[in-house]
Amino acid sequence: MCGIVGLLLKNSSLRPRLGELMVPMMIGMTERGPDSAGLAVFTEPVAGQLHKLSLYAGTAPIDWNQVQRHLGEAIDGEHTLKVTANHAVLTTSASPDAVEAWLDSHAPELTVLCVGRAIDLYKDTGAPAEVAKRYEFAQLRGTHLVGHTRMATESAVTPAHAHPFTAGQDFCLVHNGSLSNPYMVRRKLEPLDIEFETDNDTEAACRYFEWRLREGDSLRAAVQRGFEELDGFYTFLMGTDRELALVRDAFACKPAIVAETDDYVAVASEFRSLAHLPRVHDAHLFEPKPQEVYSWHI
Amino acid sequence: MAHLNQAPALEESVREFDLASTTVRELNRYLHKDLPAADAPRVVVTHPDGAHSIACGLDAPVDVEVHGHVGYYVAGMNKHARVTVHGNAGPGAAENMMSGFVRIRGYASTSAGASARGGCLVIEGDASLRCGISLKGADIVVGGSVGSFSAFMAQAGRMVICGDAGDALGDSLYEAVIYVRGEVKSLGADARFEPMSAEDRKVVAELLGIAGFKHDPAEFRRIASARQLYHWNADANQEY
Secondary structure (H helix, E strand, O other): OEEEEEEEEOOHHHHHHHHHHHHHHHHHOOOOOOOEEEEEEEOOOOOOOOEEEEEEOOOOOOOHHHHHHHHHHHOOOOEEEEEEOOEEEEEEOOOHHHHHHHHHHHOOOOEEEEEEOOEEEEEEEOOHHHHHHHOOHHHOOOOEEEEEEEOOOOOOOOHHHOOOEEOOEOEEEEEEEEEOOHHHHHHHHHHHOOOOOOOOHHHHHHHHHHHHHHOOOOHHHHHHHHHHHOOEEEEEEEEEOOEEEEEEOOOOOOOOEEEEOOOEEEEEOOHHHOOOOOOHHHOEEEOOOOOOOEEEEO | OOOOOOOOOOOOOEEEEEOOOOOHHHHHHHHHHHOOOOOOOEEEEEOOOOOOOOOOOOEOOOEEEEEOOOOOOOOOOOEOOEEEEEOOEOOOOOOOOOOOEEEEOOOEOOOOOOOOOOOEEEEOOOEOOOOOOOOEEEEEEEOOOEOOOOOOOOOEEEEEEOOOEOOOEOOOOOOOEEEEOOOEOOEOOOEEEEOOOHHHHHHHHHHHHHHOOOOOHHHOEEEEEOOOOOOOOHHHOOOO
16 A cells, blocks of 8 residues: 655646645545655756755754765865755756765765756655655645655665655656565666665666666656566556656556646546645546556656 | 536435535444434535545435545445445445445446445446456446456356456356447456347346436347356366
């Protein structure tokens, strides 16, 4: 059991309200996922050669100013931090790989949750309403988002095991279901120098799809290939900087429902997360068919 | 679907539950324990907003109308009651129904009518996968199409599908009978098409009449069990 939510705003005037519209969606999925919650929000890409990294500091207090100062001394470039609780979005003009490597060795208490030019990511343990409040989800603006509420079934309840999972840049995935061959997928990917951070089954799917995207597959083609390679039950919702994509396995055991209007596309595990959305009763409301890839572009 | 949450004008002997301000538990407690023994009012439910277990476990001849979309298990285990959902239903609508009548005006998600022993379930829109799985005696009439694995291991009862069916229709069927008007993507193991008799056409006409669907019973085809799985066949080499 888990809950997924997704929202893509077609009407750009709604973008300042992205977080506000999403929070009741996420809280609506509390019974499906009471132990952790997470959210990837996609904004307009940062300018030029800048990149963003979402950082998570865990429960220990951290001196963010010191992290920023030491990073500036070590690596040339502009580095700015936007801090929310124990989370910060670092925007940098330096190579994100170099920044990540520096953080890894000089600020090991920080976890890099995601890297990209459009994505910000928040995830933590706790009830969805608490997590949403902790990270001020209602204030978030952007074009689209992918969210998740977790009821752990196959690996530990930790912030790292919460969804969304990310791999590469500007890519994330959330999952309702369970995979039965995640270790087979890992054994295929690890020799390709793809590193895993957890023992979570969803991470295997996330890294598999990101690998296929890097190999040149479209998201649609990658998912199509995934039907052969990934075994188990799933509703996956994926986000890139331009796109949301939704897919259910052949047996469609895990629910999903889509509401589409001229203003937005909203995805959730159940209608109760969509019921509050503006004009939802006039929306085109449907359940995605098994093994069909649905995608929407901003 | 523009006015889903607008209940009809109230008349005498109508009891309204607005789930925007009342819990499902209060609604169900009323339906289980507080209904008058005679002349029960019509019960109107508004703002269901996808809530689970609405009008579950009823055991009285009461009319319940739900205006809006419902979540899991609406009218589950129903006995005697007539439940109408003016909207879509989540998984397990009317599952384990014993008797009564349940109508879903929109579409129904997975496992609609699962294991239902009696009564009648009408779905005016499409039904998702596993509709009528393990059916045990109820009637199901679907105005639209059904998803894959529908009527899987259905033991008794009748299922009328006015649209198409997905993969593995009637897999491992026992004695339930399926009537389908549209295309069948594939039949499940041991399910087979059989000729329609005059009696079959009568059954289809009766069920279409109950559901209020206007189709010619002659357009339907009958699917029933070939009964080849009833006994273990050691020579089958596990290939069914």
